[in-house]
Amino acid sequence: MRPFPAPLPAAAALLAAIGASSMTADAAPRTTFTVSMPRPSTHLFELVMEVAPFPAAVESFDLVLPVWAPGSYFVRDYARNVQDIEVEGPGGPAAVEKVEKSRWRVRPARRARGPFTARYRVYANELTVRTSHLDETHGYGNGPSLFLYVDGRKDEPYALRFVLPEGWRVSIALPDEGGAFLARDYDELVDSPFECGTHRTYGFEVRGVPHTLALWGRGNEDPERLVADLSRIVEAAAALFGGLPYERYLFLVHVASGARGGLEHRASQSVAFEPTGFRPAKRYRDVLALFAHELFHVWNVKRIRPASLGPFDYTREVYTRDLWAMEGITSYYEGLLLVRAGLVEPKHALEAWGKEIRDHRQTPGAAVQSAEAASFDAWIRYYRPDENSPNVSEGYYRRGALIGLALDLTLRQATSGRSSLDAVLTHLHDEYGGRPTGYPEGAYEAHVSSVSGVDVSDFFRRYVRGVETPPFEELFARVGLAMREKPEKDEDEEEAGPKGAPPRRTLADLGWKTRTENGRIVVAEVYRGRAAYEAGVGAGEELVAVDGRKADGDLLRRLERDLAPGTAVKLHLFRRGLLREVVVPLGERRDFTYEIVPDPEASPARRALYEGWLGRPFPAEARPLDPPAGERLE
Ligand SMILES: [Zn+2]
Incomplete structure (x- = not known):
């Protein structure tokens, strides 16, 4: 890595004239887009699409806009932001008819190969990484929401030009050839988000490959430190996979x-952070994690993927x-x-995994929906959560991360450290990274087995297709770590008991989550099998009083802390405008997190597994373990 000390200018401002379709070195015709933004305050991108000639004359063709963006599994129907579409061809304007929500049928004035030019506008006023956004301060373009394709011709090369407001420049990961950014096909075009404006850019190299950090907006970030830390993250990934698979990389960052x-x-990647999100250290760790x-x-x-995740429908x-x-x-x-990059101490990663394991084990839906089922239903579950989601589902991010952790530790101990998830991923990348299509759906397990030599059929049956939870206590023990429950810190510890006394571990429990809406307390989620659920309280009801006292957040918190489990409380709730009374016998819940710490008694073999896994020395001064928390209590 070679971080440059000072900001570098981004690509020079492009004031390209709208001309004929550009040609590649091998003379393959390119469809060329020209993006302009003459009045950013209107949030309208103006697009001109010069369609490369068809191989033979056509009577009609279809223009299509994606309904979703790869990486975000939700139908967004970007076509709802398209307006003023018109197409010009030989003989004059073509007839344009909308035939589906995201499809326009074009009938030229006469049969012809081309040239055809489509002009349209896209309203861009939603600031997320998955949408496009244009105003006087910048233009952010997310390909699937902007670029049409000719049905049946996604495999052809594309070029992209910009006409920018004065003083603006553009950052994009595509190669720049004489003012046109070139994409080998439509997938690459729409996989290359762009940032236009007066944003700051910082260039640095890792393993000789240029990287750019582009920052729009300002907050409490420290760009020089970001460059140094990003370099180390890239280097850690390159070390794992044995190199970098791209010719350049863009970190496109929105601070807003x-x-x-x-x-x-x-x-490239598009990421967005709160202006105050870069400090203190804990929040900065979240930034680096993203x-x-x-x-x-x-x-x-992007390279290791099942067949359905590229090329895309x-x-x-x-x-x-x-x-x-x-x-x-x-x-x-x-x-x-x-x-591994040395940016986070192992104890912080272990603490984070401990919390995830606790939350996973406490989510009722984890016993209902498998990781495979959650994956399949991403479109209608993960991206469309409702009040019942925790009871019937668990997101594939957390569950998948825990499966990855368990699988990695399983492979490492089964092979005495000779194989690992690193080896599986490196193999999958070598095998499929350069191929035009992904691995066949259903082949993942077989690859894990063949690379590691470990029979993982039982693992996949129980934890991936089934709803069991891996035995983390046992898995951590094999790498020299002890995992056990630790009481959560109680903010009111001094009030609850004499200072120095062990914090309470058992709380009364209503088994719900509430939210405050305009000063009213509304039941947001009711967890299956717990007190409120069993008493018949439903999500969406407004809580007005508990045991005759006006309900507020403080009252609810004290109630769970001060009352004994089993105590019956009387709730007054509004359901669809009607007042009702429900008596709820309080349940009981343990308030804890998992502590995962080095075991000073760990054998040299287990210490070696730890070091191979985390890439850090086993703590020399592993402190003697306290007696298990349970022995000190009650
Ligand atoms: Zn992701």
Whole structure:
């Protein structure tokens, strides 16, 4: 890595004239888009699409806009933002008729190969990484929401030009040839988001490959430190896979109020952060984790992927049972990469995994929906959550991350460290990374077995297709770590008991989540099998009083802390405007997290597994373990 000390200018401002379709070196015709934004305050991108000539004269053809963006499994119907579409061809204007929600049929004035030029506008006023956004401060373009394709011709090369407001420049991961950015096909074109404006850019190299950090907006970030830390993350990923598979890479960052999220691409990532999100250290670790997550997707999902995830069908939902591996294993590695890069201490990663394991074990839906089922239903479950979601589902991010963790530890101990999830992913990348299509759906398990030599059929049956939870206590023990329950810190500890006394571990439990709406307390979620659920309280009801006292957040918190489990409380609730009374015998819940710490008694073999896994020395001064928390209590 070679971070440059000072900001570098991005690509020079492009004021390209709208001309004929550009030609590649081998003279293959390119369809060329010219994007302009003459009045950014209207949020309208203006697009001119010069369609490369057809091989033979056509009577009609279809223009199509994607309904979804790869990486975000939700039908967004981007066509609802398209307006003023018209097509010009030989003999004059063509007839344009909308035949489906995202499809326009074009009938030229006369049969011809071309040239055809489509002009249209796209309203872009939604600031997320999955949509496009244009105003006086910048233009962010997310390909699937902007670029039409000619049905049947997605495999052809494309070129992209910009006409920019004065003083603006563009950042994009596509190669720049004389003012035109070239894409080998439509997939690459729409996988290359762009940022136009006066954003700051910082260039750096890792293993001789140029990387750019583009920052729009300002917050409490430290760009020099970001460059240094991103370099280390990239290097850790390159070390795992034995190199970088791209010729350049763009970190496209939005810093804006209300912003949070990321979307992966083959040679770039779009991520968004709150202006205050870069400090203190704990929040900065989350920032780095998001960068690491989206970077890891360069390999896992953009190159290692099931067949349905590239090349893409943009017209409808595509299905795979492996999103737990694409997203979950990526989530697992975001923590692992940061540890290996030396940016996060192992204890922080272990603490985060401990919380995930606790939450997983406490989610009722985890016993109902498998990781494969959650993957398949992403379109209607994960992306469309409702009040019943926790009872019937568990997101494939968390569950998949825990499966990745368990699978990695299983492979490492079964092979005494000779194989691992690293080896599986490296193999899958070598095998499929360069292929035009992904691996056959259903082949993942067989690859894990053949690479590692470990029979994982039982593992997949129980934890991937089934709803069992891996035995984490046992798995961590094999790498020299002890995992056990630890009481959560109680904010009111001093009030609850004499200072120094062990914090309480058992709380009364209503088994619901509430939210405040205009000062009213509304029941948001009611968890299956717990107190409120069993007493018949439903999500959406407004809580007005508890035991005759006006309900507020403080009262609810004190109630769970101060009352004994089993106590009956009388709730007054409004359901569809009618007041009703419900008596709820309080349940009981333990308030804890999992502590995962080095075991000073761990054998040299187990210590070696730890070091091979985290890439860090086993703590020399592992402190003697306290007696298990349970022995000190009650
Ligand atoms: Zn992801």
